[in-house]
Amino acid sequence: MTLPDRNTIVCQQLTVHSDFPLPDYQRLLDDLILQRGDIDRQLLLPVSPMPIHIYLFDNEDHFGGFMRLHHPDFPSRRAFFLETKNRMEIYAQAGERMAEDLRHEVTHGYLHSAMPNLPLWLDEGLAKYYEAPRGRHGLNRPLVEHFKNRPPSKPLNVDLQRLEKIRPDEEMTLEDYAEAWAWVHFLLENRPEYREILRGYLADLRRDGKAEPLSTRLAAAIPRAENAMVEHLRKILFPL
Numbered sequence: 001m002t003l004p005d006r007n008t009i010v011c012q013q014l015t016v017h018s019d020f021p022l023p024d025y026q027r028l029l030d031d032l033i034l035q036r037g038d039i040d041r042q043l044l045l046p047v048s049p050m051p052i053h054i055y056l057f058d059n060e061d062h063f064g065g066f067m068r069l070h071h072p073d074f075p076s077r078r079a080f081f082l083e084t085k086n087r088m089e090i091y092a093q094a095g096e097r098m099a100e101d102l103r104h105e106v107t108h109g110y111l112h113s114a115m116p117n118l119p120l121w122l123d124e125g126l127a128k129y130y131e132a133p134r135g136r137h138g139l140n141r142p143l144v145e146h147f148k149n150r151p152p153s154k155p156l157n158v159d160l161q162r163l164e165k166i167r168p169d170e171e172m173t174l175e176d177y178a179e180a181w182a183w184v185h186f187l188l189e190n191r192p193e194y195r196e197i198l199r200g201y202l203a204d205l206r207r208d209g210k211a212e213p214l215s216t217r218l219a220a221a222i223p224r225a226e227n228a229m230v231e232h233l234r235k236i237l238f239p240l
């Protein structure tokens with residue numbers, strides 16, 4: 001059970017390996033390259049050109065067999081981003097959700113090539129934002145559905161400090177992913193000044209290796225940040 005490597009194409013920063021012919025995927029690859037420009041522009045991150053190797057498995061069995069053999073400790077998922085000192089790799093499987101999976105994992109690659117110390121919640125929140133197809137302003141339909149399907153008795157929980165406490169080695173729940181995405185969506189899509197707060201945080205973190213938490217910055221800039229965020233989310237869930 002080995003990595004798929006019969007075909008290889010290089011598309012700028014991305015090198016894609018597969019056992020099946022790749023030309024069908026040119027449009028998807030072009031989109032992944034454009035996605036890097038989106039991230040550069042929105043987050044003002046100088047992404048490094050470090051190559052990202054994408055291994056596309058032709059089916060779930062091949063993917064699952066490889067992962068059980070080589071990474072038996074990994075949780076069961078459709079795709080993975082792996083990073084070592086000088087190499088970034090993505091493992092994904094062909095299928096209906098391949099494009100979404102690649103947009104998600106490639107986001108991790110772009111972000112990690114710009115800064116090594118992003119908190120887990122923000123890394124995943126951004127990946128959930130950018131996994132939505134380009135041009136949709138990060139609107140992640142499955143997570144919108146997740147919020148819509150919660151029982152009406154359960155209040156929308158948007159405690160940013162709780163997310164900030166998630167450790168790098170922790171496994172995030174679907175609820176964590178949904179809330180992380182919602183905060184990122186709020187920061188990037190609500191008001192330009194909120195986007196500046198996120199940019200400032202990322203710039204400080206990148207320069208100094210640590211930064212005052214986003215929750216503290218938001219509390220100083222927005223009187224009731226959590227209410228503003230819930231309001232933002234409600235407008236997404238129940239547009240007029």
Ligand SMILES: [Zn+2]
Pocket residue numbers: 104108123124127
């Ligand atoms: Zn992820």
